[in-house]
Amino acid sequence: MRFAALASVVLLAACALPRSGPNKNEIFQGAVERGGNTHIIYVNDHVARAASFAPSYGFGSDFTSAGSVGADEIRPGDVLGLTIWENVDDGLLASLGQSNTNLQELQVDSAGYIFVPYAGRVKAAGNSPDELRRLITSRLSAQTPDPQVTVTRIAGDGATVSVMGKVNGQGVFPIERPTRTLSAMLAKAGGVSIDPEVAVVTVKRGGNTGRVWLKDLYANPRFDVALRPGDVILVEEDQRSFTALGALGGQTKVPLGSEQINAIEAIAMVGGLSSNLADPTGVFVLRDEPMSVARNVLGQDVYGDQRMAYVLDLTRPNGLFLARDFMIRDGDTVYVTEAPYVQWQKTLGAITGAAGTANALNNTVN
Known part of the structure; x- marks a missing residue:
């Protein structure tokens, strides 16, 4: 009777053991090869190169080829x-x-x-x-x-642009001789009110949108596009980020900032792997890949965005180098599984704790 009661307590404790998320085997159960909908790919040199696509900010030819407005010419609506x-x-x-x-x-x-x-x-x-x-x-x-x-x-309804967001002086400004380009109009609006390192400038023109880092705008004259009547300029803080979960030093949403970061840097930004919990063979980067990138990674025709789980095994001879070469993108989830022995420790702790509880109860009854 006592053994049955003890076994029941241990079983219940083991089923309810706390953990930070699924283990490596549970993630692999969702692989396409096993009927799931996730491509699980071990990162090698080819994968690191094929997945290094990063959507870049900049202006298309519809912006860069537009000529300057005759700033001195009066227009209807002025x-x-x-x-x-x-x-x-x-x-x-x-x-x-x-x-x-x-x-x-x-x-x-x-x-x-x-x-x-x-x-x-x-x-x-x-x-x-x-x-x-x-x-x-x-x-x-x-x-x-x-x-x-x-x-x-x-400023009226003629040759004017609207400047909004994180600037010191929002408003509607006429396109005049000194303010015919993007950088000059931002200066007219008082400059940005946030750290220039994380400031992103968006220009909307009709149905087209272009976006550029503020620091790139000042560094590259090609991005200093000529403005057109009706343009909308928005300055905002960059919103790109990745999420860190699992057996890490911290679990949080992390801003990417203006620089590209790799998987090693991403892990370091949240305190590194937890030395007591992490499985260095089970570092996952989860993302939805666009079709063109997924085809390069998989080497086969696929259609539409593909759910990918990239596996970084840091214990391999070149594992750290591969993690250094694998770039993190906006919206990624970096997840680190717990080492298998951690669950054994938790199970043993549950058993010994349950046994101690059972003995205490037995002593109380006696």
Whole structure:
């Protein structure tokens, strides 16, 4: 009776033993060869090279081949500001005792015109601010002596871009002569408000999107693309990361940062393998591979994204070198299995603990 009770306690304890996740054999049970849906691949030199694909940031030809906007050309939707000085005490526009008149926020209509008192409906679109100034001056000269006119452009619906996100001054900005490129417009918005090392700049133009690291934008003139009316610029902190689980020094979601990291570095970033728990033959990198990469890795035709579990055996003669050559990507899960003896230790602990509990109960009854 006592033995049966003890065996029941031990069995229940063994079934409920805590652990950090599946062991190596349990992961292998999900292999495609065993009816599962995961390709389990031991990493070798070929696999490390074939899987080293990394989606890079940058701009396509639709961005890099776009020419600069004629920044001085007024467009329908632009908002203009006019200041008119008259060389008389009692002018056409100025109030008594004033020498100038400010006409602010004159929006260029869809046909390209603005209305200026005493000058009438004036064609603004297609002209530069200086050309429009001369045109308005000419029209007013017939009615007031020696008028002086200035024309300024204000952000409107014309040649403007929107700057949002982690910048010091969000807003809608006109494309002007000094701000026709991406870097100049970011400077116009006050620069970024986050660490430049992790800042990513996205430009959306119609249905196309380009993305670049801020530090690459400043280092490579090719990324300093010309802006077009309607562009949306977003500055944000890089969101790429990998997840570390299992018998590691820490289990957490880890930002990748701006640099590529390999499997060794990824493990080191969370404190390395747990010396008391980890199985160095069972380091897994789990990811969904795009079809082109999966075909190169597997050497066969597959269709669609493929679920892959890459196995790194650090105990092999070149295991550490292979782990150093295997690059980690956004969305990866780095999982380290527990060593088989760990479960034996836990089982023995459960047995001895259960036996001690049974003896205690027996002594209490007696």
